[in-house]
Amino acid sequence: MKVVNLCVSLLVLSFVVACQPKTTTSDQIADEVYQVDSLLVLQDSLIGDTVEVEGFCVDICGHGGSHITLMGSDTTQIVNVEAGSQIGSFSNDLRNNNVRVKVVINEQRVDEAFLSDWEHRLDESLKTPQGNPEAVAMLKQQIAEIRAAIAERAEKENKNYYSQYHIVASEYAVQ
Numbered sequence: 001m002k003v004v005n006l007c008v009s010l011l012v013l014s015f016v017v018a019c020q021p022k023t024t025t026s027d028q029i030a031d032e033v034y035q036v037d038s039l040l041v042l043q044d045s046l047i048g049d050t051v052e053v054e055g056f057c058v059d060i061c062g063h064g065g066s067h068i069t070l071m072g073s074d075t076t077q078i079v080n081v082e083a084g085s086q087i088g089s090f091s092n093d094l095r096n097n098n099v100r101v102k103v104v105i106n107e108q109r110v111d112e113a114f115l116s117d118w119e120h121r122l123d124e125s126l127k128t129p130q131g132n133p134e135a136v137a138m139l140k141q142q143i144a145e146i147r148a149a150i151a152e153r154a155e156k157e158n159k160n161y162y163s164q165y166h167i168v169a170s171e172y173a174v175q
Helices: 002-019 036-046 112-125 133-157
Strands: 033-035 050-060 067-071 078-083 098-110 162-174
Touching (some): 036 078, 036 098, 050 078, 067 098, 098 112
Parallel strands (some): 033 050
Antiparallel strands (some): 050 067, 098 162
């Protein structure tokens, strides 16, 4: 009789446990880790999200470790990651290592209003004795290139702005 009661108790206990809602902790959630190459492709859809990215650290800011440069599959696939307030600065030990960072991706949009204002300020700078025509000409060339990139993006993606992404880390680890 005791064996039957024990079996029934175990059966009831297994149903109770099986019917409980499942809870997960942050350690149990398997977050996707993006490689630098995939982050560069998807960053537009990840704006404001906290994600993890992994890459090879090729450079560390020499003025206090305020940012690192992570490389993906080749030298054209790079992202600059700023040290957020949670970490303050990156350790010099990261250079030439695979690094995983938890980051938030922010976007700054450069549109026609921004470019027109920039051009106006450049023109005004030429009216002063400190004006530098060569520097202004170089910057106006960059503005023309940004306008061309905006026009191309508007045609392809219907977005009338150029995006600059700002990636800020809250955690990091050598892999």
